[in-house]
Amino acid sequence: MVILIAxxxxxxxxSSFNWVLDEFMGVNLINILLGLIIFAMGTTLKLDNFLNVFKSxxxxxxxxSIQYFIMPLISFALATLFSLDLGLTVGLILVGTVPGGTASDLITFLAKGDLALSVSLTAVSTLISPILTPIITLLLIGSTISFSPVDMFISIFQIVIIPIAMGLFLNYRFPKFCEKLNDFLPALSSIVIATIVAGVIGANKEAIISSSLIIIVVIILQYSLGTLLGFVLAYLSGVNTKQMITIAIEIAFQNSGLSTSLAKTHFPDLTLATVPGALYSVWQNFAGSILAYIFTRYFNNDV
Structure with a gap:
């Protein structure tokens, strides 16, 4: 609701949200806002969420594997199939190459999936994103447009790893404080994401309206195919129903805020590159409740 109002x-x-795309002391405000969300995510995590890779x-x-293999390929295939503008192509690829988003944990809970697995998947995919996101992005669009994967690595490290580490440390030293803080973090994250989305959409209003039908169809397909293929591949891998549901949700929910931030930072001349991330954020939050209902209603989650 907050996002829709924004x-x-x-x-x-x-022009009301134009300030979001400005800089503060030489740093894009989008990066600062996103770092705040990632920090909030870090305060909800414990070291066990990362160590779970050894337990499961x-x-x-x-x-x-599905997160960093299937989603980028879906993005590339859709961009090619629909002959998207270069800016939209770059933005769509970035949506596919970033790690999972924290909203997946809430949807997994509502869908009665494996919440512990969801949190660990988000944590692990986020932790390795500074390496995999630049490499996969380079492989997919490096021959089309020039950018520095090293600079992208540094950006992700600054935006993601440092805030997560700070959040983890705060949770380690002051767990009771973080437990109280977590009551307010979902609302704070929603407001920040809504602000970023509104800033991008406001700045690109005319371009979005002129190409809205195509890019909206592509975003819906990207989300839907990610969910479907995530579920099918998880099923073929032999995991249980709760884990299939969790993996499908995790694949579909991307850290779209990060993709928007990377587009603004590393492809400043392609203004439309920020649009897919903003629209994906809107769609995944809207479709999430529907997805949770489908999984709860039509699948046996007691396995």
């Missing part, structure tokens, strides 16, 4: 305001008054190596390996 989008409505940005469409009526496009099969499920973690399956989830992370």
């Amino acid at each position: 989008i409505l305001i940005s469409l009526i008054y496009p 190596p099969k499920e973690i390996l399956i989830g992370v």
Whole structure:
């Protein structure tokens, strides 16, 4: 609801969120806002969430492999199939190559999936994103447009790893404080994401309207195919029903805020590159409740 209100305001008054795309002391404000969300995520994590890779190596390996193999390929295939503009192509690829988003944990809980696995998958995929996201992005679009994967690595490290480490440390030293803080973090994260989305949509209002049908169809397909293939491949891997549901949700829910931030930082001349991440954020939050209902209603989650 917060995101929809912010989008409505940005469409009526496009300049109201322009400040989101500005810089503060030489740093993109989007990066600062996203770092705040990642920090909030870090305060909800414990070291066990990362060590779970040794306790459930099969499920973690399956989830992370699908995350960084299937989603990028889906993105590339859709961009090619629909002959997207270069900016939209770059943005769509980035949506596919970033790690899973924290919203997947809430949807997994609502869908009665394996919440512990979901949290660990998000944590692990985020931890390795500074390496895999630049490499996979380079492989997919490196021949089309020039960018520095090393600079992208540094950006992700600054935006993701440092805030997570700070959040983990705070949770380790002051667990009771973080437990109280967590009551407010979902609302804070929603407001920050809504602000980022509104800023991107407001700045690109005319371009989005002119190409809205195509990019919206592509975003819906990207999300749907990610969910479907995640579930099917998890099923073929022999995991149980709860874990299949969890992996499917984890694959579909991307850290779209990070993709928008990377697009703004590393492809500043391609203004439309920020659009797919913003639209994906809107869609995945809207479709998440539907997905949770489908899994709860039509699948046996007691396995």
